[in-house]
Amino acid sequence: MARAWHLMSRPKGLPTADNFALKELAEAPLGDGQIRVANRWLSVDPYMRGRMNDVKSYVPPFQIDAPMDGGAVGEVVESRAQGLSAGDHVLHMAGWRDEAVIDAKAATKLPDLGVQPQAFLGNLGLTGGTAYFGLLEAASAREGDIVFISAAAGAVGSAAVQIAKAKGMTVIGSARGPDKCDFVRSLGADAAVDYSAGPIVKSLSAAAPNGIDVYFDNVGGDHLDAAFALARQNARFAICGMIDSYNSGEPAAFRYIMRVIAMRIRMQGFIYTDYLPRLGEFHRDMGQWIAAGQVQSRDTVVEGLERMPEAFLGLFEGTNTGKMLVKV
Missing domain, CATH: 3.40.50.720 (NAD(P)-binding Rossmann-like Domain)
Structure with missing residues (x-):
């Protein structure tokens, strides 16, 4: 059964493990235009701290006792959507969990640029x-x-x-x-x-x-x-x-x-x-720099969905060098 991290209380100061709970998700049937994704990589980012506060911002706050979300790369395991098939890798925002059912329009099929999928959460994302x-x-x-x-x-x-x-x-x-x-x-x-x-x-x-x-x-x-x-x-x-x-x-x-x-x-x-309409030029330039060796990545990888809050808190303790990722 799929599992997702839930925010159980709003942190005061630095979050602690008590603010989070890993819970099973009810099985979600697949509707027309939807895909089921097995997440492989989860992004951990500082902006997520702001979403733990109940304040109006550029991205809605996490809701109490509800699944959290964030950037993720996963593999399509079931599809009822045109243009996406089992085995495709996609970028989407249903992170903080090991499996997600999402509308296909909310996922981006990863282009074949000869890089590892997690690069689309880092230098290509x-x-x-x-x-x-x-x-x-x-x-x-x-x-x-x-x-x-x-x-x-x-x-x-x-x-x-x-x-x-x-x-x-x-x-x-x-x-x-x-x-x-x-x-x-x-x-x-x-x-x-x-x-x-x-x-x-x-x-x-x-x-x-x-x-x-x-x-x-x-x-x-x-x-x-x-x-x-x-x-x-x-x-x-x-x-x-x-x-x-x-x-x-x-x-x-x-x-x-x-x-x-x-x-x-x-x-x-x-x-x-702000710049989503211009992602094409970003991918063009970044792809060229990566191919030429001018831009390289270094990831700090934490293994296991169970350690997602640990990875997140590590951002504020300086435990990461480069991109912090959770490998599911």
Whole structure:
């Protein structure tokens, strides 16, 4: 019988195992236009924390004692839909479970690009697309720019580092600890700063003595303040996420925010789905970079549906390098 994780209570601060329960799902008959999918890979993403709060946002909150969802790649095991057959691999949003019955129109058949299916949850999916559109569109980053990317060892950050290098930019990435900083440099970053070793504004000043043109924000808090401090005139900030505040709920204090005026800084918040009509160009460019070896992936894989909350909480403890995935 299929099983799915349910949100049993809304977390206060950092979630705990008590907020979740793995429950069996009633068997769902297949209707016309539907497919049954056996999930193989589940995506774990920081934005899911916001969905655990009962607040209006760009994506509806999880409901209490109801199955949770998120990105997933699975294999069609039964189909009553034209164009999809048993054995096809699809990308869909009925994650946090091992099996799903969904409308075929809610699934995307994976194109044959010669990559592993889980790549469509990473560099060829929401992760890579977020980095691509955030960097090149929201931040208008271009060749020659000095780019600062926070959480550069994470899923979106590591993709952004490699895209920026493929486009001829100078890249500085932040990460926690020497090993993750080494990983960021291995991606091609010109410098990596260890934010756990001291004040980030001091480290960034040393790594970018001439300042920065672009900031790709995954963290908020002191990283965003450091970007204010080092921004050059007409700098552009793409605000992707602020994981520093997801669990605290406390507003950050910014010492250098007044430089927004003097440096004419442009800040742009964005969401991946803003750019869905342009996925074709993203797949074209990312496919070429992957084929040429300019963009590579590194996944942190947690085995078993039972460990889904553990994998999710690991995002906030920094246990992942690159994309966090659950293999069902």
